[in-house]
Amino acid sequence: MKVYIVGAGPGDPDLITVKGLTLLKEADVVLYTDSLVSEELVKRANPKAEVLQSSGMALEEMVELMSERVRQNKKVVRLHTGDPSVYGAIMEQIVLLKQAGIEVEIVPGVSSVFAAAAALGAELTIPELTQTLILTRAEGRTPVPEREKLRDLAAHHCTIALFLSATLTKKVVKELREAGWSDDTPVAVVQRASWPDQVIVRTTLKHLDEEMGRHGIRSHAMILAGWALDPRLHEKNEHRSKLYDKTFTHGYRKGVSAP
Template sequence: MSDVITPHKPGQVWFVGAGPGDPDLLTVKGRDLIARAGAILFAGSLVNEAATRWAPAGCVIADSKDMTLEEMATWLIAQAHQHDTVIRLQTGDPSLYGALIEVVQPLDAAGIAVQVVPGVSSAMASAAAAVESLTLPEVTQTVIFTRVEGRTPMPEGESLEELARHHTTLCIFLSITLLGRVTTSLIAAGWSPDAPMLVVHKASWSDQEKIIRGTISTIQQQCRDEKVASQAMIIASPTLGARQWTTLIKSKLYDASFTHRFRRASVAMPSSPPTHSTEIL
């Protein structure tokens, strides 16, 4: 009887969030997948190549910085027919500005199984680098992730000026080269020229990170002076600088007068809540 050759079942493609830059900010799951990967396609223009250091010997590693989406999908499909675990290593989190669906669709059409591993967003890494909170009780409880319109148009109702009218925290991606348009939109939305702004260049990259604090009226020139023109997160928020506020409304969850299912209140509820400074807007 002649031997029957069973076709190799295609492997699985994992879209892994590499985080903002520091390889140690990869999730444990992402690192473990890299350690058993047969092939890795990483976004070399944005992802620190050190994130591939856990790859096993013999792993095929390619840089996608000069590839089109079609070329990336073709590469991933080809590697999935040779390896059980193939990784697309993306900056930050794959679900944010990551062209995830555009690459997944051809994989679906080719019958390749896909899974996603989340990563630390540069928005979170930037707030962490600057020791800032994106939300504060009775200041803002809303965070908007957005960008300024460039070659990619914004949907109706999502211009930065319209979003900024909410006066919540704005984490503005992919817009550092349009910083003048950002500040103009904030002013048009009613923000004070003296409102604080934060720009973090390459958050968590130990040798390249820059934290720039300014105001709406000064931040553009400060970024020019620091030669920051790429890979930067822009944050405008009524919470910026709260570390230095003399008064602050505290979270009710940890208040001694607040009862919840794990703890009974130990003091009476105050008759009137404290106030905080609102000079930031």
């Protein structure tokens, strides 16, 4: 009596995990988030599987459907975009499924934040520049708790990844400025990371809002902000980790004295 909640990855159908793909191929029923999961991936399900889109369904309807099929001894895969644990609205499904006596197993996926970083060739945690990544969203119709306001989070001057914020860039810029971020802070936007029509925009805090308008980006975008996104890091040779420092000893390598 189990539903598998599977991370589909950011878009490229090859970015699902091996475990996720095996479950997808074995499933009798696939319920997927049609707005962001690739049809190419869904086509890899068993041709005999019942494949359903979730965008037109209410929570209760989805849970009722999944519970009913599980009770008929069918293998049910609920396919979510990216990694299900980030803005996946899975907890409300888990609660109702558990109330119906159905267990849930979650199979992680590649989140769009990491697909965006890959598209940019970025490391989000650059030694001695920033060692912290905050995943958050700007406040729009969905409220954000008072203690998590963007300007307060931004006081750390670390890398910030903004989901669900493409139409809120005026607010983003205002809050980051209030936190003391300079106008020249690098910002990179990746729309539809890993899809064939992926768009990359590299800009600065000052020009973020106008660049979003110029490129007509209003959805499916990951905004990454902070000095780890500085494109000049690709040429600089300043920030090195201790991990591969030959004078730094650790369990897998004895230190070598510096000349």
